[in-house]
Amino acid sequence: MINLAARDVLHGWGKFLFTGIGLGLLIGTTLTMAGVFRGMVDDGQVLIDNSGADLWVVQQGTLGPYAEPSSLRDDTWRSIAGMPGVADTGNAAYLTIQLAHAGKESRVMIVGMDADRPGRPGAPPYLIAGRPIQQHHYEAIADERAGLRVGERVKIRRHDYTVVGLTRRMVSSSGDPMIFVPLKDAQEIQFLKDNDALINERARTAANPAFNRPGVPGLLEAAQASATQARSVNAVLVRLEPGANPDSVAGEIRRWKRLTAYTKAQMEDILIAKLIATSSKQIGMFLVILAIVTAAIIAFIIYTMTMAKVREIAVLKLIGARNRTIAAMIMQQAIALGLIGFLVGRVAAGLWGPAFPKYVLLLPGDAIAGFGVVMAISGLASLFAIRAALAIDPAEAIGG
Amino acid sequence: MDKDNKPAIRLSGLKKRYGSGDAAVDALKGVDMTVWPGEVVGLIGPSGSGKSTLLKCLGAVIEPSGGHMELAGETIYDGDSDGWKIPDLRALRRDRIGFVFQAPYLIPFLDVTDNVALLPMLAGSDNAAARKRALELLTALDVQHRAGAQVSQLSGGEQQRVAIARSLANHAPIILADEPTAPLDSERALTVVRILNEMAVQYQTAIIVVTHDEKIIPTFKRIYQIRDGKTHEEAGEGREI
Structure with missing residues (x-):
């Protein structure tokens, strides 16, 4: 059996490719957002690791x-x-x-x-x-x-x-x-402090009777020296x-020195879970919105491409093509579009990532997850077009 | 034509009603028609007379509201008992009915051979056998030299020949042609009718041609005129092309 999706793509490959590139730039932006988040986490991690502290x-x-x-x-x-x-x-x-x-x-x-x-x-x-x-x-x-x-x-x-x-x-x-x-x-x-502030502070201290008592030599000088150290x-x-057990040593420091001591795991929690929590939520929101926009765009493109073939689909149905043949054609095109979009997006993110002022870390695991999400979105987005295509009446191929 | 054989298509009292109650419209009020294998008949009538409705019923695209329909001797619709007798109408259309449209409606992203081979492939033929059949038909229709061309590279007449080849691809006993000469000039229109006649004889296929085209009406030996939802059989001139 002929692969109708592949033939259709090859027939209008220029339009399909440019659509895929456009989609890829959007996917690239999404991957970069994920990379920015990973970069923030990595910045926190290297800050801890490179400090050489336990x-x-x-x-x-x-x-x-x-x-x-x-x-x-x-x-x-x-x-x-x-x-x-x-x-x-x-x-x-x-x-x-x-x-x-x-x-x-x-x-x-x-x-x-x-x-x-x-x-x-x-x-x-x-x-x-x-x-x-x-x-x-x-x-x-x-x-x-x-x-x-x-x-x-x-x-x-x-x-x-x-x-x-x-x-x-x-x-x-x-x-x-x-x-x-x-x-x-x-x-x-x-x-x-700066020189003006130091002069001002010395004058204030000298004007304070508590630090400038008559008959107590050296008190004012000691107070002023203390303020500038x-x-x-x-x-x-x-x-x-x-x-050595980090938790045990940290516990001893807290107990005997009246100080707070954090282990590496606790510092990671502070830096990654607390310090960048708001930023990561912000980026998470962007990722969700971009994923929805990507899904909407894929759905719209596939729907438009499908609706441009109403007559061909009506003819296919009239001459006996099964619903699954038509559904497979649409879904394969959506997947192909998602694939092109992902490849372009990954390359684009890799190219423009280093130009960002802050570190953008594109992890292979994120790329694999992103690929899976793009494929799932493409598949789901094609369902609208498939539904519309299956609703096309084969009678539309016959005039009257 | 061998009238000892079963008719390719036989309709008796075929009815089609759209809507219900006061809004009901009877598009077909009892159509009778018999077409034999190897025969080309014309179906003519004014706009709104029910030609397209009849074509859609014949093509198993819409369900009639009553009457009886036989295809090559097999009852495919019986309004008196349960309607359609064939559970898979899609397979019926694919395997036993060919369609030629007013515009060729070829699949633009397939080349000429694959446009014709698609039908056998949809019916389960392997690619090689389907393409062999397609080339055989393209040769019969004298467009074999365009076998590898894209649809957009063909002239209107060539496209219509390819569409006829597609309609014949699954050895359908009946071909429904809906205004197949409408976009063509006189010479090409007559050529298409000649081809339909040759194909009908060569493949023993019954062809029903719905047309308004005054140029080709004199070529039919038999004509069904449809008026007010009923058919009236007339003898045609059967003019040689």
Whole structure:
């Protein structure tokens, strides 16, 4: 038996192909939306994985350091480092800023890290160019997506920093590239006030009788010095000894240090389930709407193509074609259209995905699921056209 | 024609009523008709006289409201008992009735051979046998040189020949031709009628030609004129083409 669907497609292949390409661009948009969501999840995942930490110790009762503000004294790590099961610790300060460089502005996350040894938790796990930070001030390691080069100087707040190394896939949970600087510099960037504010604050303190008592020398200076010191970090990152139980060590930190400690699994839950929950719902809504629009478009195209063949279908029915022959012709065309659309969409998403400002991750599993959904939508969408075709009266082929 | 054989089609008292009650319209009020194998008869009448309704009843597309209909000696409709006697009307149309329309209505996405071969394929023939039969008919109708062409590449006359070939593809004992010469000029119209006559004799098929075409009416040996839902048999001129 002749494959009527294939013959019809080949007969009008140009129209069919262009329709498939148009549909493919829509499917490509849908796949890209899924890729944006996967990219957000992956950004969160690499943030956790690349930090080199097993535990995140933060201010008590907060979801810090990524989802909520958290502030700890920068010597907190000392008491944690001595606990059983703890192999290493590292202070971390995080701050997202708008960076103006070479005439362009971009959003970056400044990460303050202990620069005394490169292997501390919080330091980038590997470099793709340059060297680790070796000085305690004004050196930086940047993620390649920040657009900086080794040796370049970049102004961050009041000071110029020399980029000494580049790293890869070190991004915030929002996908902003990270710039690593020594902890002291990050503390200054994050907590230190500008000169005008400092003068103003000193004057206020001097005007406060509680800090400027007659006969108490040194009190005012001590109070003013305290106000201008930046001694806080956002989190202490903890690497555990091999075999140590993360839940048990986290429990000990919570119990004895009056701090909150999160394990990797808990941090994943905070970053992926809580921090990007609204965004993922938003993208989920887009995906549902795009799937409905895709289904409606396939249904409309197939319906229109079928209705353009009313006379041929009437003749086929009159000369004895079975309903299933006609239904198969329509369904096969819908499936073929969906197949072309999916292939074009997958290629299009792969081509334009890297041009997106944030990471777009196209997973093979999503592509397979997307293929299944497109095929199911195509099949279901063809039912309207099949219903209409089967309702065509063979008598329409006969005049009168 | 061998009148010892059974008629290809025999109608007696065939009726068709559309609607019911006060809105009922009797399109056919008792049609009698007998057509023999190898015979081409004309069915003429003014617009609205019931020609198309009769054609649709003959083609098992609509169900008559009464009367009796035989195809090659087999009762296919009996208004006095249960109506259709054939459970699968689609198969009846496919295997035993050929259709030629006013416009050829070929399937535009199939080539000439496959347009003809489609019918045997729908009836279950394998592709090779169906295409062999198609080429045989295309040769008989002198369009074998267009066998691989697309429908859109054919002239109107060639398309109508292919449509006739399709109607013959399943060895149907009866062919219903609905205004088959309407879109053609005189010469081509007469050629189509000549072909129908030749095919009727060659394949012993009864052909009923519904027409308004004054050019071809004189060529029929027998004519059924339909007026007010009833047929009146007349002798035609049977003019040689």
